[in-house]
Amino acid sequence: xxxxxxxxxxxxxxxxxxxxxxxxxxxxxxxxxxxxxxxxxxxxxxxxxxxxxxxxxxxxxxxxxxxxxxxxxxxxxxxxxxxxxxxxxxxxxxxxxxxxxxxxxxxxxxxxxxxxxxxxxxxxxxxxxxxxxxxxxxxxxxxxxxxxxxxxxxxxxxxxxxxxxxxxxxxxxxxxxxxxxxxxxxxxxxxxxxxxxxxxxxxxxxxxxxxxxxxxxxxxxxxxxxxxxxxxxxxxxxxxxxxxxxxxxxxxxxxxxxxxxxxxxxxxxxxxxxxxxxxxxxxxxxxxxxxxxxxxxxxxxxxxxxxxxxxxxxxxxx
Amino acid sequence: xxxxxxxxxxxxxxxxxxxxxxxxxxxxxxxxxxxxxxxxxxxxxxxxxxxxxxxxxxxxxxxxxxxxxxxxxxxxxxxxxxxxxxxxxxxxxxxxxxxxxxxxxxxxxxxxxxxxxxxxxxxxxxxxxxxxxxxxxxxxxxxxxxxxxxxxxxxxxxxxxxxxxxxxxxxxxxxxxxxxxxxxxxxxxxxxxxxxxxxxxxxxxxxxxxxxxxxxxxxxxxxxxxxxxxxxxxxxxxxxxxxxxxxxxxxxxxxxxxxxxxxxxxxxxxxxxxx
Numbered sequence: 001x002x003x004x005x006x007x008x009x010x011x012x013x014x015x016x017x018x019x020x021x022x023x024x025x026x027x028x029x030x031x032x033x034x035x036x037x038x039x040x041x042x043x044x045x046x047x048x049x050x051x052x053x054x055x056x057x058x059x060x061x062x063x064x065x066x067x068x069x070x071x072x073x074x075x076x077x078x079x080x081x082x083x084x085x086x087x088x089x090x091x092x093x094x095x096x097x098x099x100x101x102x103x104x105x106x107x108x109x110x111x112x113x114x115x116x117x118x119x120x121x122x123x124x125x126x127x128x129x130x131x132x133x134x135x136x137x138x139x140x141x142x143x144x145x146x147x148x149x150x151x152x153x154x155x156x157x158x159x160x161x162x163x164x165x166x167x168x169x170x171x172x173x174x175x176x177x178x179x180x181x182x183x184x185x186x187x188x189x190x191x192x193x194x195x196x197x198x199x200x201x202x203x204x205x206x207x208x209x210x211x212x213x214x215x216x217x218x219x220x221x222x223x224x225x226x227x228x229x230x231x232x233x234x235x236x237x238x239x240x241x242x243x244x245x246x247x248x249x250x251x252x253x254x255x256x257x258x259x260x261x262x263x264x265x266x267x268x269x270x271x272x273x274x275x276x277x278x279x280x281x282x283x284x285x286x287x288x289x290x291x292x293x294x295x296x297x298x299x300x301x302x303x304x305x306x307x308x309x310x311x312x313x314x315x316x317x318x
Numbered sequence: 319x320x321x322x323x324x325x326x327x328x329x330x331x332x333x334x335x336x337x338x339x340x341x342x343x344x345x346x347x348x349x350x351x352x353x354x355x356x357x358x359x360x361x362x363x364x365x366x367x368x369x370x371x372x373x374x375x376x377x378x379x380x381x382x383x384x385x386x387x388x389x390x391x392x393x394x395x396x397x398x399x400x401x402x403x404x405x406x407x408x409x410x411x412x413x414x415x416x417x418x419x420x421x422x423x424x425x426x427x428x429x430x431x432x433x434x435x436x437x438x439x440x441x442x443x444x445x446x447x448x449x450x451x452x453x454x455x456x457x458x459x460x461x462x463x464x465x466x467x468x469x470x471x472x473x474x475x476x477x478x479x480x481x482x483x484x485x486x487x488x489x490x491x492x493x494x495x496x497x498x499x500x501x502x503x504x505x506x507x508x509x510x511x512x513x514x515x516x517x518x519x520x521x522x523x524x525x526x527x528x529x530x531x532x533x534x535x536x537x538x539x540x541x542x543x544x545x546x547x548x549x550x551x552x553x554x555x556x557x558x559x560x561x562x563x564x565x566x567x568x569x570x571x572x573x574x575x576x577x578x579x580x581x582x583x584x585x586x587x588x589x590x591x592x593x
Contacts, residue, residue, distance in 0.1 A: 027415045030496045034411025035423065037404040038471060041464020046430055049441035056440065063444065113331055118324065126579060127335035130342065133575050137525040138543045139564035142550055143345050146356070146557055153344060156358060185338070237432070245434050248527045252550065266436055273440050274532060286437045293434055 057284035062277045074284035085285070087260050088268040092244060094176060095264060099183045099246075100239040104232065107187040111194035112224075132188025140182070141252035145169060148178050169254055172261035179249050179262055190235050197231030198224070226309040233308045237300055244293055265289060349562035356557055367558060371566075374559030377549055380537060383563060386545040393541060394520055396459035401466030401519040402512050408465040409474030409508075410500045414486065424475075431468045435528075443532065457533040458526075462519065470515045477511040478504060517578050521571045542567045 032039070057074055059067035078085050114125055134140055147153045148168035155165030168174045201224065209219050225232075247266040250256055256263035256271075269289070273282035348356055350366040375383045411417075412424055446457040465471050481504065489499050527543050534544055546567055549560050 027496060028417040031411050031415035031417025031420065034415060034500075035408050035465075037463065038408040038427065038465030039423070041461065042426065042430065045442060045445075045461060045464065046433070046438055049438035049445070050433075052441040052444075053437055063447065110334065113327065113334070116327060118327055118331075120328075122579075124331045124335050126576075128338050130575070131338055133521065133571055134525075134568040136527075137568055137571075138527050138546050138550075139567045142546060142560055142564045143341060145550070146348070146561065147341065147344070151356075153348075153356075185341075241432055241434065245436060251527075251531075252547065269436050270528075274443070279440050279444070283440050286434075286440065289434055290437045293432075297432065 053283045053286055056280050057287050059280040061279040063279055064277075067280065070280070074281050075288075077281075078284055078288065084260070084263070084268060088263045088265045091176065091261065091263055092246075092265040095180060095183075095246060096240060096243045098177075099180045099243050100236065102180065102184045103187045103190055103239060104235060106184060107191035107235070108194050108228075108232075110187070111191045111198055114191075114195055115198040129188040129192065132186040135182065135186035136248060138248065138252055141249055144178070144182050144249070145253045170258055172258045175254050175258060175261045179246075179253065182249050182253075183243065183246065190239065193231060193235055194228070197228050201227045229308040230310060233300070233304050237297060240296055240300070241293055244289065345561060345565055349558065349565045351558050353556065353558055370556075370558040370562040373556070374549075374563040377556070377559060377563070378537070378545065381540075381545075383542070383545065383566070386540055386542045389539060390524065390541040390543075393455050393458055394523060396455065397462045397523045398516050398519050400459065400463035401470060402516050404463055405466035405470040405474055405515055406505060406508060406512060407500075408471050409478055410504050412471065413475040413478030414499075414504065415496060427468050427471060431472075439532070446533065452533055453535045453539065454533075455539070458523070458529050462523070466515060466519060470518070473514065474508060474511055477508055481507055513578065517574055520574060524571055 056067060058069060058071060060070050060073075061067035110128060114121065114128070131140075149155075150165075150167035150170065152168075154168065158165040166174060168178045205223050205227070206219055209223060214222070245266050246264055247270065250262045250264045250267050251270075254262040256267050265285075269282050269285045272278050272285060344361060347361045347363060349370055350368065351358075351363040351370075352367055355363050377383075412420065412427070442457070443452070446452055449456075451457050451460075461467075485503050485507075486499050489503050494502065525543070527547075530541050530544055531547065534540060537548070540548065546560070546564060549555070549563065
């Protein structure tokens with residue numbers, strides 16, 4: 001009865017609204033259909049494992065028998081009674097502390113050198129990016145192990161200059177440094193991101209600064225650095241997270257030795273889980289790693305307010 | 319630019335490039351050296367030992383490197399196919415469709431990029447172990463079918479957002495559904511970006527040693543990386559042969575890089591991927 005009294009115009013309106021609702025309803029559903037591969041993967045291979053790993057960290061679990069609840073025992077043991085944990089954590093901190101700034105420094109330096117109009121720039125870019133392409137592979141680990149050996153290539157070159165080399169890998173004082181060097185050698189991706197950031201800086205800024213008589217160093221400090229700080233921040237965050245997880249080089253080149261001098265955290269975790277099958281203990285280690293990385297990331301974000309400069313926040317030049 | 323600063327730049331850059339490539343150049347020469355020659359500071363051996371390649375190829379008594387290369391390529395076919403296909407589908411959802419909680423899920427996606435893999439590795443292993451997939455390629459390949467990784471989804475979403483919406487609207491007027499728009503408009507247009515995804519997927523999973531060493535245990539299924547590890551762990555390493563095979567193992571990545579260089583650098587620059 002009510003429908004009959006509606007004017008045709010009203011009816012048309014309702015119909016349109018219904019159709020519109022059907023349509024947006026459609027895209028809600030379609031949206032979830034399209035993202036479902038990722039969503040299923042996230043729930044199955046990320047969220048559920050995170051939750052399970054948290055539970056396992058309070059258990060004793062060897063993969064063969066069911067997990068046995070032990071409360072905070074794993075954590076207590078790690079913090080009070082595990083010298084390998086302390087050692088691997090301090091090795092990893094050292095690694096991060098040196099490799100991240102070194103990588104940032106080199107990649108910024110080289111990115112600035114590459115950010116000019118010169119003939120053959122593509123060739124240089126390719127050559128410099130190249131090691132990053134293969135640097136993480138086991139093949140390069142093998143290469144490194146040979147080059148830095150006692151009889152290796154590096155020592156032979158040093159001998160030319162009359163310097164008595166050491167066994168870079170077999171000496172606990174230099175082994176970690178060798179791995180840091182290998183890590184630094186692969187600064188290509190960081191550099192490319194810097195390069196992209198440099199290309200975004202408006203040329204006028206430099207021109208007007210030059211007109212004002214600002215010297216090169218002055219221009220670098222007051223234009224390049226602040227304009228590049230968001231990119232620097234991005235590279236810093238990912239660099240810290242990435243180097244905390246370094247694994248292959250320590251696993252292949254040094255196997256954590258000598259005397260645990262390169263026993264990085266990821267290697268310790270791997271051996272606890274898949275060599276000793278202490279899954280609960282390894283999960284506790286994983287959660288401590290997560291807490292440390294999260295904490296460092298939060299600290300980085302908090303500190304970024306004091307040094308990262310976003311153009312849109314005002315004060316920036318358009 | 320002034321001539322003098324131009325010359326300085328060229329000098330600095332060519333010296334630096336040489337420094338960066340030096341280990342690789344030495345590597346090529348070393349792969350042809352006798353063991354006694356390896357420690358000499360020369361680049362090229364007196365007489366190149368081509369046997370390093372043929373002997374290294376057969377270092378394992380059971381299988382040749384052809385077998386291991388075959389295994390790696392088999393794994394890669396699955397990885398690249400799964401990654402490209404599902405990353406495109408998911409990215410279309412995030413980049414073009416509006417649905418409830420889209421922003422929320424997208425932030426979660428970005429957040430997963432920062433999650434250390436060690437946190438999920440133990441339960442993932444337990445899961446694949448329960449399903450009986452340990453010592454198969456399933457744990458290596460299957461994850462690529464879930465969107466190919468957050469990096470790639472992000473890269474493609476950025477790319478899709480750059481495509482003018484007028485094209486979608488025009489197709490919609492012609493009666494195309496969201497699926498039709500994806501298949502006929504978006505998918506063909508993002509092909510260059512999909513190329514980047516394919517290349518990166520190939521190179522990264524070729525080098526993803528952690529997952530391979532974790533899940534593959536029988537020599538028959540060894541990838542090139544695992545075969546090299548077996549080579550390294552031998553009692554008496556034939557370094558010349560090992561370096562020869564190592565060099566061969568990075569050859570696929572090198573060739574892809576040289577042929578598709580443009581995609582590479584652009585791809586990293588759009589997303590800030592780590593390599």
